[in-house]
Amino acid sequence: MLSLVVNGRHVEVDATRHAPPVGLRDHAGLTGTKFGCGQPLCGACTVHVDGQPVRSCVTPVEAVANAQVTTIEG
Ligand code: FES
Secondary structure (H helix, E strand, C coil): CEEEEEEEEEECCCCCCCCCCHHHHHHCCCCCCCCCCCCCCCCCCCCCCEEEEHHHHHCCCCHCCCEEEECCCC
């Protein structure tokens, strides 16, 4: 399990089941982040990680552990 901070809230995720942070839309009910192209092209999956935009469809969830993740809801 990984502990993430999403929109200021601690969220525990199973890293094997929620590979990219875009999986948070199902796990944490944060449906504002969309899955579009699955490549880093369209930007529908963009979240902010420590204030920087990241294409979450191609970012392993391990890469955002210990970071502040902000979705469109935040
Ligand atoms: S889904 Fe299109 S950039 Fe991630």
